[in-house]
Amino acid sequence: MGGTIFTVLFIFFITCFSAEGQKPLLSPIHKDNATKLYSISAYLETPLQRRDLHLDLGASLTWVDCTRRYKSSTYRHVLYNASLCIELDTGIYGNCFKKPGPACFNDSCEFFPENSVTRQVAIGDILLDSLALPTTNGKNPGKLLLDLDFVFSCGTTKLLRGLATGVTGLAALGRFNFSLPAQLSRTFSSPFVFAICLPSTPSANGVAIFNSFGPYFLLPGIDVSQSLIYTPLLLNPYGGTVITYVNRPSDEYFIGVTGIKVNGKSVSVNMTLLEIDQESGIGGTKITTSTPYGILQTSIFKALTAAFKEAAAAMKVTPASPVAPFSLCYAADKIPSTRVGPAVPTIDLVLQSESVFWRIFGANSMVNVGGNTLCLGFLDGGVEPRTSIVIGGLQIEDNLLQFDLVSKRLGFSSSLLFRSTTCSNFNFTNTG
Numbered sequence: 001m002g003g004t005i006f007t008v009l010f011i012f013f014i015t016c017f018s019a020e021g022q023k024p025l026l027s028p029i030h031k032d033n034a035t036k037l038y039s040i041s042a043y044l045e046t047p048l049q050r051r052d053l054h055l056d057l058g059a060s061l062t063w064v065d066c067t068r069r070y071k072s073s074t075y076r077h078v079l080y081n082a083s084l085c086i087e088l089d090t091g092i093y094g095n096c097f098k099k100p101g102p103a104c105f106n107d108s109c110e111f112f113p114e115n116s117v118t119r120q121v122a123i124g125d126i127l128l129d130s131l132a133l134p135t136t137n138g139k140n141p142g143k144l145l146l147d148l149d150f151v152f153s154c155g156t157t158k159l160l161r162g163l164a165t166g167v168t169g170l171a172a173l174g175r176f177n178f179s180l181p182a183q184l185s186r187t188f189s190s191p192f193v194f195a196i197c198l199p200s201t202p203s204a205n206g207v208a209i210f211n212s213f214g215p216y217f218l219l220p221g222i223d224v225s226q227s228l229i230y231t232p233l234l235l236n237p238y239g240g241t242v243i244t245y246v247n248r249p250s251d252e253y254f255i256g257v258t259g260i261k262v263n264g265k266s267v268s269v270n271m272t273l274l275e276i277d278q279e280s281g282i283g284g285t286k287i288t289t290s291t292p293y294g295i296l297q298t299s300i301f302k303a304l305t306a307a308f309k310e311a312a313a314a315m316k317v318t319p320a321s322p323v324a325p326f327s328l329c330y331a332a333d334k335i336p337s338t339r340v341g342p343a344v345p346t347i348d349l350v351l352q353s354e355s356v357f358w359r360i361f362g363a364n365s366m367v368n369v370g371g372n373t374l375c376l377g378f379l380d381g382g383v384e385p386r387t388s389i390v391i392g393g394l395q396i397e398d399n400l401l402q403f404d405l406v407s408k409r410l411g412f413s414s415s416l417l418f419r420s421t422t423c424s425n426f427n428f429t430n431t432g
Ligand SMILES: *[C@@H]1O[C@H](CO)[C@@H](O)[C@H](O)[C@H]1NC(C)=O
Pocket: 033, 034, 202, 203
């Protein structure tokens, strides 16, 4: 144990004497084969342990299962009347009548951790403890950098149900000023900006880079930060979480889609659905990592599916029997492969002007459901969903996304396959 404490102190001293300015940090991103969800790895507790946390782009506060697995010599509780608890404004505190521990303390500041996949909620104590991530020069990982006062909530083992096996909590990457990237930027006096690059395969990790506008190098030596397209990040005045707070906006990332095109031809969609209603927060387009596929309001879903079917027919590709939960499928061997996936019609999400669009190629629109079948990877979200267009994991794999909370904009690369690289091409050889 003595050795471990020494290591931790040593890391801490390195951080104190390293150069000022931006302190880029990174984390690998893993795709789970069974759930098709993504997780990041971070070092938690004292002594530091590598933990996998479900990657949730839109969540407010990170939570960790601290009911049985959490073994740390440095965790601290936060009292309900502490200034931190008042800033967090969680509105709840609690007492404990069981064995005292990380998840059990009297007068503790508490929070409602949510599983964004199952929409289950628990109540957990707010804790402060260590979190460490490797630094990066944008090319390789380096030494670990330690945040001794990372703020998170306790979750429960039960709350982990529905997430990938092996995951012990949820990493919150939302707009909230106590999300993981917000805390990392504040602790290390760096800009509130981060990038994620989701892998399309469980066999090789993608990467998340915090506190840096770039470079973001992918083999063979491509700096993706040099060629991003930007669109404003929009604020939704109302959160879509199970527990919401009055006067607190959504922590999810919304963008302004103004139209959809299939093979360059406009699809007719109800414009009201594309806007965020400022009274209710209903409508608009968000990006999430908590659903594997895109989800569209029924009328948009029908219009896109019909346009896609027509454009594919014009390319002499005819549908095969659908495979649930998808409704438009094709025989894979009837569709040629290209660098950017199956040769199917392109889907463009038109943004702030006709010339700014996010083009979705076959690799990000088609799901291989096995048995020689490819299906259009969007689901029907019903007539009255909270959000009209949900861009899911499939759509953003092998695309680099930069969330710039300084300029409130999203930078996106479109498919990296076009540039003959992927999100699994970060060089994880440690140079620390
Ligand atoms: C992923 O799961 C599928 C079945 O759903 C299986 O065929 C495949 O081998 C698995 N791949 C990996 C890398 O485990």
